Amino acid sequence: MLSDEYRYRILKRLEKNPEISQRELAKELGISLGRANYCIKALIERGLVKANNFRSIKNRSGYAYYLTPKGFEEKARITVAFLKLKMAEYEILKREIAHLQREASELTNQDSL
Numbered sequence: 001m002l003s004d005e006y007r008y009r010i011l012k013r014l015e016k017n018p019e020i021s022q023r024e025l026a027k028e029l030g031i032s033l034g035r036a037n038y039c040i041k042a043l044i045e046r047g048l049v050k051a052n053n054f055r056s057i058k059n060r061s062g063y064a065y066y067l068t069p070k071g072f073e074e075k076a077r078i079t080v081a082f083l084k085l086k087m088a089e090y091e092i093l094k095r096e097i098a099h100l101q102r103e104a105s106e107l108t109n110q111d112s113l
Contacts, residue, residue: 005082006029007078008082013025013029046070047071
């Protein structure tokens with residue numbers, strides 16, 4: 001199953017660079033080439049991405065991956081969901097940092113006694 005995070009990251013990269021190779025995509029995302037291939041196929045099957053053949057300058061065939069209208073809608077939905085998730089994580093981290101700062105301050109004050 002393709003998580004929202006990977007769907008977001010892949011759609012974002014494909015929108016920015018439709019001619020990115022699966023190998024380059026895998027490297028940018030820190031995943032295997034097989035997983036990148038699986039993810040792109042899943043997005044194509046869901047109608048979020050369309051792949052078109054093209055010939056590169058190096059005389060080898062390649063694909064350009066374009067977001068479909070449904071893909072743009074999904075990217076917008078996932079962007080909002082991803083932002084909410086990251087904001088919640090940020091709030092938790094802020095509370096943890098404040099707690100650690102208080103704890104460190106208390107320990108420092110005890111050491112000076």
